[in-house]
Amino acid sequence: VQQITEQMQQVQARMTGIKHKLVVMSGKGGVGKSMTTVNLALALARQHSRVGLLDVDLNGPCVPRMLGLHGRSLTMTPEGALPPVGPLNIKVASMDFFLGAASPVRWKGPMDVSPVWLGLMEMNVIREFLADVVWGELDYLLADLPPGAAADKPPVIAGFIPDLAGAIVVTTPSEVASDVVQKSVTYARDMGIKVLGIVENMSEYRCPSCGEQNELFEGNTEAMCEVLDLPLLGRIPFDRKLARTFDKGEPLLDETYPTIQRYQEIAGRI
Ligand code: ADP
Numbered sequence: 198v199q200q201i202t203e204q205m206q207q208v209q210a211r212m213t214g215i216k217h218k219l220v221v222m223s224g225k226g227g228v229g230k231s232m233t234t235v236n237l238a239l240a241l242a243r244q245h246s247r248v249g250l251l252d253v254d255l256n257g258p259c260v261p262r263m264l265g266l267h268g269r270s271l272t273m274t275p276e277g278a279l280p281p282v283g284p285l286n287i288k289v290a291s292m293d294f295f296l297g298a299a300s301p302v303r304w305k306g307p308m309d310v311s312p313v314w315l316g317l318m319e320m321n322v323i324r325e326f327l328a329d330v331v332w333g334e335l336d337y338l339l340a341d342l343p344p345g346a347a348a349d350k351p352p353v354i355a356g357f358i359p360d361l362a363g364a365i366v367v368t369t370p371s372e373v374a375s376d377v378v379q380k381s382v383t384y385a386r387d388m389g390i391k392v393l394g395i396v397e398n399m400s401e402y403r404c405p406s407c408g409e410q411n412e413l414f415e416g417n418t419e420a421m422c423e424v425l426d427l428p429l430l431g432r433i434p435f436d437r438k439l440a441r442t443f444d445k446g447e448p449l450l451d452e453t454y455p456t457i458q459r460y461q462e463i464a465g466r467i
């Protein structure tokens with residue numbers, strides 16, 4: 198217990214130079230949390246903010262790859278671990294840098310460990326990681342949380358970040374997504390996390406087989422925002438071209454590109 202307290206004090210000390218700390222979450226996986234986090238970080242950096250990006254998805258940390266930083270690592274110094282710097286001077290700390298072959302959470306062969314225990318170990322690894330990273334002075338820190346909703350990891354991880362300004366929640370237009378997302382908003386609020394608003398990702402697409410557009414779903418996210426009393430911060434269209442540039446680790450940064458302008462608008466609202 199004492200070690201945990203000391204680590205949390207250390208995390209707090211490491212983050213004192215950061216003005217606004219935000220998490221991006223969603224109950225559901227694959228809705229575009231990472232895509233949203235990375236693009237909002239880039240958008241804030243374009244608005245002359247000093248930005249840090251924290252990727253705490255233990256099972257699929259993908260932020261370094263998206264920003265062309267895969268294979269890089271933290272620079273160990275006597276003062277702590279310095280994060281590598283990505284496009285637009287964003288400092289990136291990812292569990293990807295931490296999970297080497299000797300990682301305590303990467304198991305080979307059959308394992309005789311209960312999921313609860315494994316979860317506790319993961320939380321320990323994340324806390325240790327946060328206690329090491331040196332951020333310096335930043336205007337914003339954005340954290341990309343793993344998927345999961347009620348009684349799960351994301352709210353616990355959010356609890357590791359001192360003086361959290363709030364959470365941005367990502368959803369997609371489908372009803373399946375909004376159900377899970379609603380649950381995660383409720384749970385986050387129960388944990389005392391302020392939810393700032395909703396981003397609807399993968400809006401506006403056309404089905405290749407029936408040709409129908411997802412305007413069919415229109416109103417879903419608005420209805421959810423109304424029920425939860427949250428602002429809709431913006432919508433990001435399904436944009437294969439933009440997403441591919443991140444999949445390849447060569448992110449498109451052109452601020453005149455329409456979807457990037459959408460991210461700029463959302464960044465202006467947070
Ligand atoms: P999550 O972090 O929620 O699991 P990701 O951000 O990794 O989701 O996105 C899942 C996949 O969907 C990725 O391959 C990503 O490139 C793609 N994707 C995300 N947002 C969009 C979008 N607006 N348009 C097209 N593809 C997208």
Ligand code: MG
Pocket residue numbers: 230231232254257259341
């Ligand atoms: Mg992700």
